[in-house]
Amino acid sequence: MTDSVRASAVESADDGAVIRTRALTKRYRGGQLAVDGLDLTVPAGSVFGFLGPNGSGKTTTIRMLMGLIEPTAGAARVLGHPMPRAARAVLPHVGALIEGPALYGFLSGRDNLLRYDAADPTADPRTRRARVTAALERVGLTAAAGKKAKAYSLGMKQRLGLAAALLQPRRLLVLDEPTNGLDPQGMREIRSLVRELAAEGTTVFLSSHLLDEIEQVCTHAAVMAQGRLIVQGPVADLAAGARGRLVVTTPDPAEAARVLKEQGVVDVVLAEDRVSAEAPPADRDLADVNSALVTAGVRVRGFIVERASLEDAFVALTGEGFDVAG
Numbered sequence: 602m603t604d605s606v607r608a609s610a611v612e613s614a615d616d617g618a619v620i621r622t623r624a625l626t627k628r629y630r631g632g633q634l635a636v637d638g639l640d641l642t643v644p645a646g647s648v649f650g651f652l653g654p655n656g657s658g659k660t661t662t663i664r665m666l667m668g669l670i671e672p673t674a675g676a677a678r679v680l681g682h683p684m685p686r687a688a689r690a691v692l693p694h695v696g697a698l699i700e701g702p703a704l705y706g707f708l709s710g711r712d713n714l715l716r717y718d719a720a721d722p723t724a725d726p727r728t729r730r731a732r733v734t735a736a737l738e739r740v741g742l743t744a745a746a747g748k749k750a751k752a753y754s755l756g757m758k759q760r761l762g763l764a765a766a767l768l769q770p771r772r773l774l775v776l777d778e779p780t781n782g783l784d785p786q787g788m789r790e791i792r793s794l795v796r797e798l799a800a801e802g803t804t805v806f807l808s809s810h811l812l813d814e815i816e817q818v819c820t821h822a823a824v825m826a827q828g829r830l831i832v833q834g835p836v837a838d839l840a841a842g843a844r845g846r847l848v849v850t851t852p853d854p855a856e857a858a859r860v861l862k863e864q865g866v867v868d869v870v871l872a873e874d875r876v877s878a879e880a881p882p883a884d885r886d887l888a889d890v891n892s893a894l895v896t897a898g899v900r901v902r903g904f905i906v907e908r909a910s911l912e913d914a915f916v917a918l919t920g921e922g923f924d925v926a927g
């Protein structure tokens with residue numbers, strides 16, 4: 602464990618980024634271009650959501666970040682150090698959960714963790730049991746700790762993998778689809794655990810194809826599609842990038858729709874006493890639109906702009922036909 606990794610090398614080398622990639626590219630042997638020129642910046646202290654539909658290159662990126670596979674081109678730095686070259690110095694500070702954690706099915710959850718902890722040369726054997734007990738508690742596996750791992754459900758296996766990543770305090774946690782296989786309650790638990798870890802100062806990088814999840818827990822996000830980065834930044838900014846919907850509630854919907862179209866408002870949709878449309882651009886005064894409705898004799902009961910969600914932004918960025926529901 603080198604001090605250069607523990608100390609502030611990150612801040613000086615990478616402007617406070619714990620992960621930084623430059624034109625990171627992976628072409629698999631079969632010719633599949635899985636990650637294509639990725640420039641990713643993960644700020645220290647963020648909960649960073651790595652979002653993208655199936656096959657968009659999330660796991661491939663994470664494998665490169667963790668030094669498990671070599672990039673075809675480009676570079677990745679983690680905690681201020683190049684990967685995979687500095688893997689031995691960097692990885693002790695990184696907890697990772699990557700697609701389907703390797704478990705010994707014939708061992709109990711607790712024994713899996715004891716074994717995992719024992720494989721870590723920096724882990725003090727005297728405090729091993731306490732560490733394992735705390736990790737089991739944190740992921741809600743205490744009651745099932747004695748059960749053989751092969752009898753675990755998918756969600757329980759996922760929790761056990763997460764517990765393994767949490768045995769030591771880490772500067773960075775990299776979680777590939779951490780809520781995969783969890784029920785809604787389990788997902789909530791993981792979300793609050795992620796928030797807790799972030800509050801303790803751990804940067805959390807997590808991949809997901811669930812927008813909702815990213816929106817609820819992440820401070821920053823990057824959106825991938827077909828191996829390429831579409832956008833990255835603070836979640837609030839990403840959502841703000843997509844226009845919200847203007848929603849007019851009125852007993853005169855047909856007339857309202859006509860006036861809105863006349864006003865140049867697009868994507869007008871009629872539904873009973875509601876007319877919605879794409880919110881006009883920022884330089885357009887909404888008061889004028891409202892006034893045009895009233896002048897035309899439309900009785901306006903409600904006139905609001907609903908804030909765009911990250912999902913709106915995602916759909917706007919990646920186009921329709923993307924399976925984002927999970």
Ligand SMILES: Nc1ncnc2c1ncn2[C@@H]1O[C@H](COP(=O)(O)OP(=O)(O)OP(=O)(O)O)[C@@H](O)[C@H]1O
Nearest residue numbers: 629631633635653654655656657658659660661662
């Ligand atoms: N070992 C491999 N050999 C060849 N192609 C691969 C390999 N692993 C992944 N791929 C391909 O690379 C692309 C990206 O896959 P990857 O697993 O990184 O996507 P993902 O975003 O993690 O998807 P998911 O949401 O399904 O986990 C896919 O087209 C996939 O088929």
Ligand SMILES: [Mg+2]
Nearest residue numbers: 659660661700
């Ligand atoms: Mg994946």
